[in-house]
Amino acid sequence: MLSRTKFIAAVEIGTFKITVIIGQVSRGRSLSLVGLGECPARGVVKGTVVDFKAATECVHAALEEAERSAGARVSEVFLAQSGAHLEGFQNEAEVSVSSADNMVSALDIENVCRLAKSKQLPEGRTVVHYLRRPFRLDGRLVPDPEHLDGRRLEVSYWTVHGQESRIADHIHVIRGFNVRVTELILSSLASGSVMTTADDRRHGVLVLDLGAGTTDFVLYRDGCALLTGVVPVGGLHLTNDLSLGLRLNDHDQAEKLKLRHGRAVVTTKDRAEKVWLNGDLGIGDRQFPRLTIEQITAARARELLEVVRKKLGANFDPEHTAAGVVLTGGASKLAGLEEVAAQVFDVPARLGEPPGWVGDHLRAPGHSTALGLLHHGLGASTDSPVARPPAMVAGLLRKFFTAGN
Amino acid sequence: MKPPAITAPEPRTWRDLPQPIKPRAMSREGRKRRVLAAAKSVLAVATLLAVGWGGTELIAVLKKNPARLAAPANSAPVRSVVLRTDGVLDEAWARVTLVLAPKVGLMTLDLAALQARLLAGGQVQAAELTRRLPDTLLVTLHERAPVARVMTQAGDDTPRPLLVAQDGTVFDGRGYAPETVEQLPWLDGVKLKKSGPGLAPIRGMDAVADLMLAVRTHVPELARRFRVVSLARLEADGVLVVTSDDVGEVVFGARGNLARQAAQLDYTLAATRRQFPVESLRVNLAVGGGQVLVARLMAEPPAGRPAPVRRADGTAGVTGFYFPTPKPSVNFSHAL
Numbered sequence: 001m002l003s004r005t006k007f008i009a010a011v012e013i014g015t016f017k018i019t020v021i022i023g024q025v026s027r028g029r030s031l032s033l034v035g036l037g038e039c040p041a042r043g044v045v046k047g048t049v050v051d052f053k054a055a056t057e058c059v060h061a062a063l064e065e066a067e068r069s070a071g072a073r074v075s076e077v078f079l080a081q082s083g084a085h086l087e088g089f090q091n092e093a094e095v096s097v098s099s100a101d102n103m104v105s106a107l108d109i110e111n112v113c114r115l116a117k118s119k120q121l122p123e124g125r126t127v128v129h130y131l132r133r134p135f136r137l138d139g140r141l142v143p144d145p146e147h148l149d150g151r152r153l154e155v156s157y158w159t160v161h162g163q164e165s166r167i168a169d170h171i172h173v174i175r176g177f178n179v180r181v182t183e184l185i186l187s188s189l190a191s192g193s194v195m196t197t198a199d200d201r202r203h204g205v206l207v208l209d210l211g212a213g214t215t216d217f218v219l220y221r222d223g224c225a226l227l228t229g230v231v232p233v234g235g236l237h238l239t240n241d242l243s244l245g246l247r248l249n250d251h252d253q254a255e256k257l258k259l260r261h262g263r264a265v266v267t268t269k270d271r272a273e274k275v276w277l278n279g280d281l282g283i284g285d286r287q288f289p290r291l292t293i294e295q296i297t298a299a300r301a302r303e304l305l306e307v308v309r310k311k312l313g314a315n316f317d318p319e320h321t322a323a324g325v326v327l328t329g330g331a332s333k334l335a336g337l338e339e340v341a342a343q344v345f346d347v348p349a350r351l352g353e354p355p356g357w358v359g360d361h362l363r364a365p366g367h368s369t370a371l372g373l374l375h376h377g378l379g380a381s382t383d384s385p386v387a388r389p390p391a392m393v394a395g396l397l398r399k400f401f402t403a404g405n
Numbered sequence: 406m407k408p409p410a411i412t413a414p415e416p417r418t419w420r421d422l423p424q425p426i427k428p429r430a431m432s433r434e435g436r437k438r439r440v441l442a443a444a445k446s447v448l449a450v451a452t453l454l455a456v457g458w459g460g461t462e463l464i465a466v467l468k469k470n471p472a473r474l475a476a477p478a479n480s481a482p483v484r485s486v487v488l489r490t491d492g493v494l495d496e497a498w499a500r501v502t503l504v505l506a507p508k509v510g511l512m513t514l515d516l517a518a519l520q521a522r523l524l525a526g527g528q529v530q531a532a533e534l535t536r537r538l539p540d541t542l543l544v545t546l547h548e549r550a551p552v553a554r555v556m557t558q559a560g561d562d563t564p565r566p567l568l569v570a571q572d573g574t575v576f577d578g579r580g581y582a583p584e585t586v587e588q589l590p591w592l593d594g595v596k597l598k599k600s601g602p603g604l605a606p607i608r609g610m611d612a613v614a615d616l617m618l619a620v621r622t623h624v625p626e627l628a629r630r631f632r633v634v635s636l637a638r639l640e641a642d643g644v645l646v647v648t649s650d651d652v653g654e655v656v657f658g659a660r661g662n663l664a665r666q667a668a669q670l671d672y673t674l675a676a677t678r679r680q681f682p683v684e685s686l687r688v689n690l691a692v693g694g695g696q697v698l699v700a701r702l703m704a705e706p707p708a709g710r711p712a713p714v715r716r717a718d719g720t721a722g723v724t725g726f727y728f729p730t731p732k733p734s735v736n737f738s739h740a741l
Contacts, residue, residue, distance in 0.1 A: 052430070060432045073438075117415050127418040161416075168422050175424050176431040178438035184419045 007034070009066060009074040009179070010373035011059065012187065013049070013170060014082075015213025015236060016330060017041050018058050020066040021362075021370040022074055023378075031378065033359070035070025037062040046213040046232045047082035047187075049169040056176050063177055077174050078373040081128055082187040082214050084232035085163035088131075091119045092156040104137065104145045108153055116157045124164050128184060131158040131225045141222060158227050160186060183373070188216035188228050190372030195328050195352035198223065205323035206316065206345065207352070208308060209369060210331035212236045217308055219316060227315055231307050235331030238262060238300045245296045246288055253277055258334075261290055262297035265336035301337055305344040318346045328352035330366040482508040484540040492548025493580035494528065499544050502526070511536050527576030527603060528568075549574055551581070552614045553634060555592040557604070571614035573606030588629055590617070590647070594637025609639045612659040616645055619663035624671045627651060644691045652683055658691030666690040673697050 005026045012019045022035030039062035043051030067073055093115035097104050117130055134141045137150035145153055171181050192207035201220035209216040215231040235258075242262070243254035261275050274287035309316065324347040327338055332351060341349035354363050354371065362371060428436055483505060488496045503519050516534045523532040523546065531547040549570035557575075558564040568578035569592060578586065592613070598605040613634055620628040630650035638644050639659060647655045652674065657666050669690055674683050681701055689698035 056430075056432055060434055064434060114415070119416070121416045125416075126422065127416055162419075164417075164422065167419050171419070171422060171424055172426045172430065175426045176435045178431065178435045178442060180424060 006076065007070065007072045007074045008076045008078060008182075008374065008378075009035075009063060010078045010080075010370045011063070011174060012080040012190075012369045012373065013044055013047070013055065013059060013173065014041055014211055014330075014369075015044050015047055015234065016211070017366070018062040019367060019370045020059075020062045021367070021374065022066045022070040022072070023374045024070075024072070025378070031374070033362070034072065035066040035068075036361070037064070037066030037069065039065065044213070046084055046234075047211070047230070048085065048166050049173060052169065052173065056173050059173050060177050063179075074179055076182040077179050078183040078185060079170060079174055079181050080187045080190055080369050080373055081162065081167065081170060081184050082211065082216055082230055083162065083166060084214065084230055085166050086128065086160060086186070086228075086230045087162070088158050088160045088228055089119070090156055090158055090227070091116050092154065093118075094152055094154040097151055097153055102149050102151055104148050104150060104153055106146055109135075109146060112153050112155050113157075116155050117159070119159065121161050125161045126164040126167060127159060127161050128167065129158075129160040129186060129189070129228075131160065131189075131228070132156075133158065133224050133226065134222050143223070158225060160228055185373055185376050186216065186218070186228055187211070187214075187369045188218040188230070189225060190370075190376050191216070191328050191352070191368040192218040192220065192225070192326075192372070193376040194354060194358075194372035195326050195368055196220065196323070200323035200326070203322040204320045206312070206321055206325045206347075208305075208325060208327050208329070208332070208341070210234060210304075210327065210329040210337075212330060215304060215308060215329075215331075217312070219312060219321070221320055227312070229308075229311050231304065231311060233304050233307060234329075235334070237304070238297050238331070238334070241296050241300050242293065245292065257288065257293055258297060261293045263294045263335045264298050264301035264340045266291070266294045266298050267336070268294055297334065298336075298340070301334060302340050302344065305341055309344055316345070321345070321347050324348035324350065326350060326352045328365045328368045330364075332365050481511050481539045483511050483514070483542050486542045486544060487537075488544045488546065490546035490548055492528070492546065492550075494546060494548060495580060498579055499523070499546075503542075503544075505542075511538070511540055511542065514542065525602070526579070527570075527574045528579060530570075549576065551576075551578055551586075551589055552610060552617055553592045554578075554586065554589045555595065555597070555607070557597060567604070569607055569610055569613075571610055573608060573610040575604040575607065590631040590634045593633045593635040594639075594646075607636075609636045609659075612636075612639060612645060616647075616657055616659070616663050620667045620670075623664055623667040627667070627671065627674075642691075650684075652686050652688055654687045656687075656689040656691050658693065661691065661693065669695075669697050673699060 005024060008023050008025060010021045010023065018039045018041050020035075020037040021033060022037075024032045024034045026032070039058045041055070042058050043049060043054030043056075044058075049055045063074070093112050095108055095112045095115065097108055099105055112135075113132070121127065133156045134143055135145045136142070136154040137145045137148055138152055142148060167184070171184070174181050188207060188209050191209040195207060196205050202223040204219075204221045206217060206219050211234045213232070213234045213236055215234055216228070217231070218228045219226045239251065239255045239258050242248065242258055243251055246254065246257070248254045248257075257275075257277065268291045271289065271291050273290045275290045275293070276285055276287055278285040325338075325341045325345050327341060327349060328351070338349040338351055352365060352368060354368065358371065428439065431439065486496055486499055486503065486505070488494070488499045502522055504522065505514075514534075514536070516536075519534055520532050523529050523544070528548055529546050530549045533545040535543040535545070537543050549572070551568035552571050553569045554566050555569055555575065556564050556566050566586075567575050568581070568586070568589070569575050575597070592607070595607050597607070613636070616634070617628060617631075620631070627649065631647050632650060633648040635646040635648075638646060643658060643660045645657045645659050647657060649655060652670075655670060657663060670688060673688055674686075677683055677686060677699060685701050687700040689700070692698050
């Protein structure tokens with residue numbers, strides 16, 4: 001690379017909006033946040049591009065806005081990937097330590113990792129991530145087995161794969177702006193990396209990124225991502241339910257009611273209590289029972305969380321999730337959601353808080369994925385057998401976000 | 406190391422997906438960026454080609470004729486010398502003084518040596534030489550202005566007049582019109598010393614320049630008739646003694662107000678001219694206190710007048726004192 005400074009755009013193509021954050025990387029060491037662009041999404045359903053032209057216009061508008069605010073042109077893009085087409089599976093491998101003195105060599109590590117990743121995928125599927133879990137050497141967990149003494153080395157990978165055509169669509173939307181996609185990162189991993197601490201991940205934590213069209217989740221244990229998943233249900237489904245339940249033709253009005261009066265827990269006891277749609281007593285303004293609104297949103301929110309719990313299955317164990325559940329994403333703003341999450345998952349739940357060094361204008365839960373893209377993309381390599389020192393990454397990002405606008 | 410044969414190849418990852426798309430699928434901004442990127446690439450390739458071509462040419466020259474690189478400007482001889490001056494010197498003088506060899510290259514000129522030649526005569530106070538490619542030498546001069554002239558004689562040689570500038574520099578005075586030179590007063594009472602190939606600067610010329618300037622400014626017709634300015638008493642008495650066609654002798658106080666003294670001289674001559682021929686007067690303007698001492702120089706004492714008195718400094722020919730008295734109450738002096 002000729003230049004010592006480059007501008008990287010973190011792009012999240014969401015169902016509700018497109019978010020672009022531009023980071024300036026200087027000499028590969030320091031980062032500054034220099035641009036932010038947002039645009040309402042069109043042509044995207046449940047995290048999947050269904051109208052290439054409309055989606056392209058929105059994404060490019062957000063990119064242009066971010067470039068204008070940064071005063072620079074981006075050279076690379078870190079792209080968030082979501083959608084129900086994404087799936088994952090666990091694949092394990094083990095090798096006998098090859099040396100006579102039973103000391104694990106780099107070759108042993110390489111062999112076991114290659115074996116664990118060699119599972120073939122069905123036609124039309126492509127790998128998005130290899131998420132390595134800790135090694136096991138003669139049954140004990142070790143983060144780095146090299147030069148340790150043992151006879152049997154095991155490793156398992158959580159392989160995330162997706163529909164090749166849908167991933168290609170996302171990439172082509174970005175390529176239409178004539179910039180290269182250098183990292184493709186799961187939305188849940190991006191959010192999880194910035195909304196949790198290393199301690200949270202070591203103790204075990206479940207991160208739920210509730211978007212408009214999908215809910216992405218990642219379960220961490222022993223400092224590594226144990227599994228990931230996507231549920232094609234999000235905040236817009238609550239809006240749809242409200243629209244149907246209250247017989248509202250206008251989707252925007254239902255969204256307005258959800259944001260103002262929706263709750264994940266029913267607290268209203270007075271059946272006669274009404275709320276105004278607009279509150280301006282103008283034409284079209286009318287009243288709705290607050291209890292009904294809360295019942296609809298609460299039912300759907302609980303159902304959503306239970307779907308996630310069901311999808312996690314036996315992998316989720318409250319005993320191994322001491323750091324609880326962290327909620328993030330735009331739909332996590334629904335009042336009382338953490339209370340329901342605590343009931344459903346039987347562990348403490350909280351709303352995700354970005355680290356203190358994130359500026360106020362980026363602390364909204366809707367920005368967590370874009371922030372995490374830069375965090376995860378620059379500081380972590382999920383399929384690398386050699387772990388990066390997390391302290392260095394934290395230092396980089398601290399500089400990056402405190403220097404931001 | 407080559408992986409074991411039993412290991413299946415890793416499946417395709419998203420990095421294996423082809424990223425390029427057709428231009429028609431790009432947005433307007435994307436196409437613009439694509440064109441810009443292509444233009445940058447073309448520019449980079451063109452730059453590389455140009456550098457490569459330049460390097461090839463350089464190597465070829467080095468192999469065939471390295472002298473071309475050593476003296477790249479030899480092929481451009483000086484065709485013209487352009488002179489800019491605030492004085493009287495001309496391009497012919499410049500060419501003669503510079504002594505440029507025929508077909509000498511512009512880039513090979515030793516400008517410092519040429520500048521020294523221009524300054525050697527003394528008439529040029531400052532000289533600047535500039536190369537104007539491809540073949541012109543620009544000479545810019547600041548000349549000294551002559552204040553007086555002095556007659557010199559070395560050994561048995563013919564006496565030769567030279568000009569003296571305000572800073573005392575003695576020089577030949579090339580290019581001046583004869584009438585200009587004739588209006589300059591001669592210097593007297595100076596001792597010329599050799600300094601290198603020329604003469605050392607004459608001390609006290611500042612006072613002479615100031616005097617000439619003051620008189621020329623206030624009484625120009627008198628200045629034209631100044632014939633000799635003597636510096637003999639300048640160091641000792643601080644006076645300049647001037648011999649003029651109008652007045653026998655005028656003593657100026659070099660430390661006083663010369664403009665005022667010039668005005669006093671003009672007034673005194675006008676007042677005295679009615680009584681005596683002023684050619685025989687000795688006017689002393691250096692007395693101070695606004696006093697002017699006027700004496701008449703006579704060869705023979707007139708009848709009924711006091712006997713001749715010898716001056717204390719031994720100057721001959723002073724036969725008596727007469728005092729023009731525009732104001733009768735003032736004896737032996739003329740207050741202005």
